[in-house]
Amino acid sequence: xxxxxxxxxxxxxxxxxxxxxxxxxxxxxxxxxxxxxxxxxxxxxxxxxxxxxxxxxxxxxxxxxxxxxxxxxxxxxxxxxxxxxxxxxxxxxxxxxxxxxxxxxxxxxxxxxxxxxxxxxxxxxxxxxxxxxxxxxxxxxxxxxxxxxxxxxxxxxxxxxxxxxxxxxxxxxxxxxxxxxxxxxxxxxxxxxxxxxxxxxxxxxxxxxxxxxxxxxxxxxxxxxxxxxxxxxxxxxxxxxxxxxxxxxxxxxx
Ligand code: AMP
Numbered sequence: 001x002x003x004x005x006x007x008x009x010x011x012x013x014x015x016x017x018x019x020x021x022x023x024x025x026x027x028x029x030x031x032x033x034x035x036x037x038x039x040x041x042x043x044x045x046x047x048x049x050x051x052x053x054x055x056x057x058x059x060x061x062x063x064x065x066x067x068x069x070x071x072x073x074x075x076x077x078x079x080x081x082x083x084x085x086x087x088x089x090x091x092x093x094x095x096x097x098x099x100x101x102x103x104x105x106x107x108x109x110x111x112x113x114x115x116x117x118x119x120x121x122x123x124x125x126x127x128x129x130x131x132x133x134x135x136x137x138x139x140x141x142x143x144x145x146x147x148x149x150x151x152x153x154x155x156x157x158x159x160x161x162x163x164x165x166x167x168x169x170x171x172x173x174x175x176x177x178x179x180x181x182x183x184x185x186x187x188x189x190x191x192x193x194x195x196x197x198x199x200x201x202x203x204x205x206x207x208x209x210x211x212x213x214x215x216x217x218x219x220x221x222x223x224x225x226x227x228x229x230x231x232x233x234x235x236x237x238x239x240x241x242x243x244x245x246x247x248x249x250x251x252x253x254x
Contacts, residue, residue, distance in 0.1 A: 007096060023143065175201070
């Protein structure tokens with residue numbers, strides 16, 4: 001696997017390459033099997049499979065959340081090698097944001113609900129960094145997880161609205177044997193919190209419960225619910241367990 005430390009190193013190495021066979025999986029590292037499913041698909045469908053690891057500061061509203069984000073670069077590198085990834089890019093802030101965050105991409109409708117309601121600048125940071133990474137790599141296929149369905153939806157809209165020559169591929173959520181959506185943040189849960197976290201998806205799938213009833217139940221178990229809502233044919237939840245913010249969503253069955 002080629003490891004590119006920074007944007008300049010990547011641009012120098014990729015010059016003249018065939019962009020039509022390029023696939024990209026943008027990540028923030030601390031990789032797990034959820035990322036693995038996107039990466040496997042990317043490796044299978046492309047002659048050049050690119051992964052980026054970058055904890056993007058512009059999408060974090062809370063500096064503690066950014067500071068606490070898990071870092072396991074050496075393990076991540078071994079994992080990516082085992083999956084047959086061809087290129088890993090490790091961008092640096094100064095290169096990725098040559099004018100700091102004075103130029104950006106924003107959206108004014110779907111980004112203002114759910115995860116964007118209380119974290120008002122979150123998707124502005126996400127869309128901006130994703131556009132930079134797609135433009136930098138010129139990838140023709142880019143893989144996103146439906147665990148972050150709102151992100152997947154917004155990125156798909158951005159690519160369509162700006163006529164970007166790429167396709168966004170949405171992948172189903174990978175879960176543990178109890179149905180808990182895999183997340184880098186799960187590592188920060190205590191054993192007791194993990195037991196509770198695993199109950200969240202069970203409630204979310206229970207069609208006999210309203211979103212209000214789900215929120216009430218979660219709060220009574222010690223979660224601090226940010227939202228529980230139905231939208232776009234899906235049911236969404238975000239809730240804190242201690243300092244850890246968990247999100248999940250499921251398709252609604254008629
Ligand atoms: P992150 O590193 O959290 O930014 O995630 C990078 C990509 O992996 C995003 O497109 C996520 O939606 C996706 N992802 C993270 N966890 C999962 C999961 N459990 N199942 C499917 N995709 C996931």
